[in-house]
Structures are given as structure tokens and as C-alpha cells.
Amino acid sequence: MAKILCSPSKYVQGAGEMKKLGEYAQKYGKKALVLITESGYKRIGDVVNTGFEGYEITPVYEYFNRECSKNEINRLVDIMNEKGCDVVIGIGGGKILDTAKAVAYYKEAPVLICPTIASTDAPCSALSVIYTDDGDLKMVQLTQPVGVVPESAKTFWQTITEKNGTEHEYLCVEVILWKRQEAYQLIKENGITAESMEINITDGKKVDGIYQITDFYFKALTLIGITPCYESAALTFSKDDFKQEFSQMMLELKDTLEDYNKKVTTSKEVDTINKQKSMEGGNNDLSKQELIEKYSINVDTLDFSIDDFSIEELELKFKAIADSKTEPNKDGKFALASAVTEELNIQLSAIEQIHCDWGDYPRYLYVDHDVDTLEVYCWDRVDWLLYGFKYSVNGDTITIDAASKTRKKYSIVDFDEGEQISPFAEIFDQMSRTISEESSKAAEFEEKFQAATDSAKSMESELNELKEFKASAEQAALETERKTGIADIFSKFTDLENVEEFSLLKDECDKDCMKYKLDDLETLCYAIRGKQGVPSNFSLTKKTPKLPVIPKDNNRTDEPYGGVFEEFGFSTKQ
Numbered sequence: 001m002a003k004i005l006c007s008p009s010k011y012v013q014g015a016g017e018m019k020k021l022g023e024y025a026q027k028y029g030k031k032a033l034v035l036i037t038e039s040g041y042k043r044i045g046d047v048v049n050t051g052f053e054g055y056e057i058t059p060v061y062e063y064f065n066r067e068c069s070k071n072e073i074n075r076l077v078d079i080m081n082e083k084g085c086d087v088v089i090g091i092g093g094g095k096i097l098d099t100a101k102a103v104a105y106y107k108e109a110p111v112l113i114c115p116t117i118a119s120t121d122a123p124c125s126a127l128s129v130i131y132t133d134d135g136d137l138k139m140v141q142l143t144q145p146v147g148v149v150p151e152s153a154k155t156f157w158q159t160i161t162e163k164n165g166t167e168h169e170y171l172c173v174e175v176i177l178w179k180r181q182e183a184y185q186l187i188k189e190n191g192i193t194a195e196s197m198e199i200n201i202t203d204g205k206k207v208d209g210i211y212q213i214t215d216f217y218f219k220a221l222t223l224i225g226i227t228p229c230y231e232s233a234a235l236t237f238s239k240d241d242f243k244q245e246f247s248q249m250m251l252e253l254k255d256t257l258e259d260y261n262k263k264v265t266t267s268k269e270v271d272t273i274n275k276q277k278s279m280e281g282g283n284n285d286l287s288k289q290e291l292i293e294k295y296s297i298n299v300d301t302l303d304f305s306i307d308d309f310s311i312e313e314l315e316l317k318f319k320a321i322a323d324s325k326t327e328p329n330k331d332g333k334f335a336l337a338s339a340v341t342e343e344l345n346i347q348l349s350a351i352e353q354i355h356c357d358w359g360d361y362p363r364y365l366y367v368d369h370d371v372d373t374l375e376v377y378c379w380d381r382v383d384w385l386l387y388g389f390k391y392s393v394n395g396d397t398i399t400i401d402a403a404s405k406t407r408k409k410y411s412i413v414d415f416d417e418g419e420q421i422s423p424f425a426e427i428f429d430q431m432s433r434t435i436s437e438e439s440s441k442a443a444e445f446e447e448k449f450q451a452a453t454d455s456a457k458s459m460e461s462e463l464n465e466l467k468e469f470k471a472s473a474e475q476a477a478l479e480t481e482r483k484t485g486i487a488d489i490f491s492k493f494t495d496l497e498n499v500e501e502f503s504l505l506k507d508e509c510d511k512d513c514m515k516y517k518l519d520d521l522e523t524l525c526y527a528i529r530g531k532q533g534v535p536s537n538f539s540l541t542k543k544t545p546k547l548p549v550i551p552k553d554n555n556r557t558d559e560p561y562g563g564v565f566e567e568f569g570f571s572t573k574q
Contacts, residue, residue, distance in 0.1 A: 010229050018047050022055030028110035029087030033080050034059045035100050036091045068099040069133045076103045092116050098128040147177040149218045160232045193234040196222045295322040343398040344376045351402050485518045493525045501528050
């Protein structure tokens with residue numbers, strides 16, 4: 001399955017980055033419309049306000065009305081106009097972020113996305129999911145194509161020196177821009193060249209912990225109006241090279257159309273004819289190719305091979321064919337449709353020429369004609385719309401009425417096998433095939449994506465179950481440990497078994513063993529004991545103090561205190 005690599009223009013992630021919101025936003029404007037829900041502002045409003053302090057940008061807060069609808073988008077656009085805001089900041093979930101992108105799109109203003117949940121893809125999407133005011137779903141594509149990356153486009157690597165002097169290697173591809181698109185003028189006038197590249201990875205491998213891409217194709221090259229993630233990621237113009245290439249393209253297109261309308265032989269067949277020129281007998285003044293050009297013969301429509309005839313024989317046949325072309329049929333129209341097509345091309349080219357940097361070319365490009373209504377249909381290269389002109393046929397002369405120019409559109413009708421096929425039919429067929437193939441790829445991708453999503457949901461459910469089991473086991477172990485500790489503490493206070501307060505404390509712990517910390521519980525037990533006036537580990541038996549009594553010595557009655565001090569080594573004499 002293909003992997004999709006998308007690169008936002010700038011991505012910042014980290015703790016406390018919301019406090020730097022003003023630092024990031026001031027690069028894009030002076031006043032920001034900050035879209036947030038009322039509940040969201042209550043939660044993180046202080047943090048957001050802090051993020052704007054000290055920076056040269058002023059926030060204008062506006063509460064989100066809960067639906068990403070066209071009315072809500074228009075309301076916020078009006079507020080931006082009224083308040084003079086020049087940048088949009090969306091803070092919240094997917095609907096807020098989609099609304100912020102839509103408002104920025106219609107205001108042609110930069111947008112900063114601040115998701116508050118991890119489950120939304122709105123920060124990386126170029127879409128806004130638009131709902132009605134009642135919540136019905138609508139989808140609005142906010143991007144518009146301005147060019148194409150051809151399948152044969154040249155890709156190459158280029159080393160770029162950044163402003164800080166460092167060198168980086170960039171993947172480059174040559175693209176074609178559609179000059180007639182309004183967006184092209186905006187790119188040229190406003191200088192929007194910053195670019196973000198998205199690719200589909202079709203093959204790769206992991207080497208030393210790094211995924212190396214070996215095959216991919218371009219999914220999208222997006223032009224952005226803000227600083228890209230990679231400094232020098234940009235669109236560059238190569239006018240001289242493009243001028244030369246475009247001129248060559250116009251010549252090739254002209255040759256292709258002429259070859260189709262005239263159905264002239266291929267160059268290989270022409271070369272073969274020229275080589276046979278000197279080998280043919282008879283009239284050597286003209287070659288077979290010159291005869292073809294002289295009589296405007298369409299070799300593919302011939303029912304014979306020119307190799308089977310000499311120059312003289314071919315000239316007779318070609319003259320007869322040419323004579324039949326100029327003879328009108330009974331309705332006064334050309335007998336051969338190919339002659340009409342050729343002449344209409346000539347007459348359309350003569351109406352008006354357009355001058356540009358790549359030269360002069362006809363304004364009107366032939367598409368088809370109707371011999372019944374005598375109308376010719378063509379593209380106008382000025383506005384690239386479909387128009388029709390009335391024309392008239394007089395013998396072998398066609399005259400287009402330039403004043404009859406009328407806007408036309410395609411209609412679906414049954415195809416007549418006898419009708420001439422438009423030169424654009426092959427292009428439209430190729431477009432249809434491409435759309436069908438891409439639709440098939442999209443359906444396949446959607447199927448695989450759904451399978452991956454279901455698998456991810458299943459694994460997420462299993463993970464949640466494991467988390468719940470782990471939490472439950474950890475809680476059970478903690479409760480067991482706590483109950484053991486409580487029992488050890490209560491065993492120290494068996495003397496309080498008959499105390500009511502102590503009994504109530506034990507009942508509380510039985511109901512909720514996590515209510516008290518063990519240290520706090522032991523302190524409560526000591527407090528209960530203290531209230532009862534019952535000291536611990538002390539004897540309550542009254543004892544009479546004992547003093548030593550020295551027996552009276554009748555021979556030493558002259559000593560003070562009966563000679564007690566003298567007996568123990570203390571003299572009372574001075």
C-alpha cells in the first residue's frame with residue numbers, strides 16, 4: 001500500500017508552545033482574529049493571552065458558534081473586515097480549525113492552526129468540511145489547480161545555499177503553469193512562490209533506522225502564502241527556457257492539427273516516397289510527395305497504393321480527385337468533408353492573430369463544424385471558451401461571417417459513425433481513462449484505509465482493556481499493602497479496643513482502606529489514647545523514695561549531723 005508523505009508549511013510541537021503564540025503570529029500580521037469556543041477560552045484563555053504579551057500583534061477573540069457553516073464563515077469574515085484583522089488563528093477541534101481555514105481562504109489571509117486534541121487531521125488537510133446550519137454535511141475544496149506535473153516531467157536534485165550560509169539539497173521538478181488561470185496572475189503579481197510538496201511513496205526500505213524512499217510519484221505541489229517548512233522550497237520561473245519550449249510546443253501542436261485534418265502521410269512514408277523519386281520513370285519534374293502537396297491529397301483515404309503507379313499515372317489520378325473536391329454536391333456543399341475542414345482552418349486563422357512573447361498565432365482554434373447548419377466551432381485562445389461562427393459555401397470557396405460569433409456549449413447526443421472525429425476526442429478519452437484509473441485507485445485506497453482503521457480501532461480497544469486490567473491490578477496490590485499496614489498499626493493500640501472513637505476509626509478503614517495515609521492513621525491513634533489520659537509504658541504504682549540512713553555513732557556526737565558528712569568523706573571543719 002502506498003504511503004502518503006505530507007509536509008505542512010510550518011509545524012511546532014512542545015510543552016508551553018502556546019505561550020509563544022504571539023511570537024509565531026506576529027510574523028504574519030498585526031491583528032489576529034482568534035477563533036475559540038467559550039469553554040475553550042475558560043480553560044486556556046489565560047495561557048493564550050500570556051502568549052501575546054510583549055509581541056507586536058493584537059488578538060481579537062470571537063467565540064465559535066459550534067457549526068462550520070457558510071453563514072458562520074461569512075459572519076467571521078465580516079468581523080475581520082470590521083475589526084481590521086489580517087491573520088486568522090483557530091484554537092480547538094476539527095470544526096473550529098476547518099472554519100478558520102475557510103475564513104482565511106475567503107479573506108486571502110494567513111492562518112495559524114492550534115489543535116487542542118490529537119484526534120483531528122484538520123491541521124494537515126487542505127479541505128474544510130462545511131456543514132449547513134442544521135449540521136448537514138457539505139464539502140468545499142479550498143484549493144484550485146494552477147498547473148500540472150507531466151508524467152514525463154524532468155526531476156533532479158539541486159544544492160541550495162540558505163540565507164544563513166548552510167547548504168541543503170532539494171528535490172526539483174519542472175512543471176507547467178496554466179497562464180490563462182486567474183491564479184497565475186496572483187502568483188506573478190503577489191509573488192506567491194513558497195511551496196509545499198506532497199508525494200506518494202510506492203517503494204522504499206528501512207536502513208539503519210531510517211526509511212529510504214526508492215520510488216514515488218508527485219501527489220501535489222502546493223503554493224502557499226506563508227513561510228514554508230523548508231526555507232528555500234519555492235516555485236521559480238525560467239522564462240527563456242519556457243519561451244523556447246512553448247514555441248516548440250506550439251509548432252508541434254500546429255503540425256499535429258494539420259496532420260490530423262489533412263491526414264497526410266507520416267514522415268517515414270514521405271521519406272520513402274522521396275527516395276523513390278529518382279527511381280520512378282516518366283515525369284521527373286515532380287516527386288510523388290510534391291504531387292501529394294500540389295493536389296492536397298490525403299493518402300490515408302486512398303483506395304490504392306501510390307507505390308503501384310508512376311509519377312505520370314499518379315498525377316492523372318490526383319488531378320481527378322482534386323477536380324472532384326472543388327465540385328459542389330447537389331446541396332451546394334463540398335463533396336469531401338476533409339476539404340471543408342482544411343478550408344475552415346484557413347479561414348479561422350485569417351480572422352485574427354494574437355501576439356505574445358512566444359510569437360504570433362491564430363486566435364481561433366478549430367474544433368468541429370456542422371455541414372447542415374453551416375456553423376464552425378472553435379476555441380477562443382483569449383478566454384478559452386467555445387464559440388461558433390456561421391459560414392457559407394460557394395463552389396470551392398468558404399466564407400466565415402466574423403460578426404456571427406456566438407457562445408456555444410457542449411451537448412450530449414448520439415454519435416454518428418459517419419461524422420468526423422474531433423481532434424480533441426483522443427485528449428478527452430485520455431482524460432476519462434485517467435479519471436477512471438484514479439477513481440479505481442482511490443476506491444482501493446479507501447478500502448485499505450478502512451481496513452487499517454478497523455484494525456487500529458481493534459488494537460486501541462485491546463490496549464484500553466490492558467490499561468484497565470493493569471490499573472485494576474495495581475490498585476488491588478496497593479489496597480492489600482495498605483490493609484496490612486493498617487492492621488500493624490491497630491495491633492499497637494489494643495488498649496483502646498473499648499474506646500468508641502477508636503472503634504469508629506477502625507470501621508472507616510474497613511470501608512475505605514485508602515482514606516488515611518499510614519503515618520496520619522498512627523497519629524490519630526496516639527491522639528485517641530492521649531484523650532483517654534492513659535499513658536503508655538509507664539508504671540502507675542506509688543513508691544516511697546528511699547534515702548540512706550547512717551547508724552548513730554555515740555563516740556562522734558560532736559560532729560554536725562551525727563558525723564554523716566564526715567562518714568562519706570566531707571569535712572565540715574574550716
